[in-house]
Amino acid sequence: MVEIKNTIEDDIITIHVIGEVDASSSIYLDESIKEATDKYKKVLVNCEDLEYISSAGLGVFMSYINDLEEKDIKMVIYGLSDKVHHVFQILGLDQLLKITDNRDEAKRIVNGV
Amino acid sequence: MEYNFKVPCSKNKLIEIRDFLYRVLHENDIPDIISNTLVLAVDEVCANLIIHSHHCNPNEQIELKVRVEKGKEIVFDIIDHGDGFDISDYKEPSLSDIVKQGKKGGIGLMLVKRIMDDIELIQGKNKNIYRLHKKI
Numbered sequence: 001m002v003e004i005k006n007t008i009e010d011d012i013i014t015i016h017v018i019g020e021v022d023a024s025s026s027i028y029l030d031e032s033i034k035e036a037t038d039k040y041k042k043v044l045v046n047c048e049d050l051e052y053i054s055s056a057g058l059g060v061f062m063s064y065i066n067d068l069e070e071k072d073i074k075m076v077i078y079g080l081s082d083k084v085h086h087v088f089q090i091l092g093l094d095q096l097l098k099i100t101d102n103r104d105e106a107k108r109i110v111n112g113v
Numbered sequence: 114m115e116y117n118f119k120v121p122c123s124k125n126k127l128i129e130i131r132d133f134l135y136r137v138l139h140e141n142d143i144p145d146i147i148s149n150t151l152v153l154a155v156d157e158v159c160a161n162l163i164i165h166s167h168h169c170n171p172n173e174q175i176e177l178k179v180r181v182e183k184g185k186e187i188v189f190d191i192i193d194h195g196d197g198f199d200i201s202d203y204k205e206p207s208l209s210d211i212v213k214q215g216k217k218g219g220i221g222l223m224l225v226k227r228i229m230d231d232i233e234l235i236q237g238k239n240k241n242i243y244r245l246h247k248k249i
Contacts, residue, residue: 001128020131023160024124030217052131052149054156055221062208063217083149090150090227091208091220 001025004032012110013040018049021057030060033075037064041073042110044103048079053087061097074098078106114141118177122167130159130177141181143249151187151247154228157221158191158200158243166195186230189245197241199234200225 002025003018013036021029036043061077068075076098080088088094100106118133120126131152138148159175167173178190203222211219225232231246 020128022124022127022131022156023164024127026217052153054127054153054160055224056160056217059211059217059220062212062220063215065212066215083146086146086150087153087224090224093208096208096212 002028004028006032006036008040011040012042012044012107014044014046016046016049020052021050021060022052022054023056026054026056026060029057030063033060033064037067037071037073037075041071043073043075044106044110045075045077046079046103047077047081047084050080050084053084058088058091058093062093065096074110074112076100076106076109078103114181116177116179116181119174120177121171122163122169122173122175123171124160124163124169127156127160127163131156133177134179137179137181138187141183141187143187147249150228151189154225154245155189155191157225158245161198161221162191162193162243166193166198184249186246186248189247191243191245193241193243194239195241197234197236200232200243 001019002021005016007014015032015036017029078100080099098109100109116137120129134152134155135148138151162175163169176192180188200222205223206219229245230248233244235242235244
């Protein structure tokens with residue numbers, strides 16, 4: 001089960017992903033990223049409360065890489081636990097996506113400072 | 114020790130499969146970071162079978178057997194009935210092609226191959242055993 005909460009602060013939208021993203025719940029992550037990237041150029045994904053991710057969830061993030069580049073949208077993932085971060089590392093996705101430790105750093109990246 | 118678990122082919126049962134696996138691995142003192150990847154690999158195979166082989170039909174079932182040989186290896190058997198999918202035939206796509214095409218799927222079995230030491234498909238009469246080995 002996953003719960004997703006969006007918050008908006010100035011021109012930045014934050015997608016807070018809570019719980020587990022697997023083959024049954026990845027669609028909700030997909031919908032929120034789609035909605036966020038339709039309207040915003042600066043997107044933060046708060047994964048502090050993401051307990052598990054499978055390939056279905058990783059696939060959602062991957063499927064936006066091209067889109068983000070084409071539309072000049074900045075998306076940064078932050079707050080991954082060690083075990084979840086390790087899952088991104090197995091396939092080298094940590095090299096393809098922007099991932100940082102904390103919110104402050106993530107904000108600096110989307111603001112280009 | 115051997116542990117068994119059976120579930121209907123429904124995507125919302127994946128969480129129960131993971132809970133079962135976490136319990137087994139925790140009971141056998143497997144460190145968290147390793148148990149998370151093992152659970153992930155089994156979850157990927159189960160999700161593939163539930164979605165692609167059984168089309169999420171809850172009247173069909175998959176069965177799990179976990180054998181732990183302390184200090185040696187863990188063997189995960191995922192058993193189903195129907196047409197088998199030979200995972201050793203699976204050709205790994207390149208990550209950059211997946212990104213280019215904007216695809217959402219295609220990396221599950223890649224993860225399984227990276228995580229496990231050995232993968233076999235044992236086919237019997239209308240029965241498939243997907244056997245995953247991990248040395249511990």
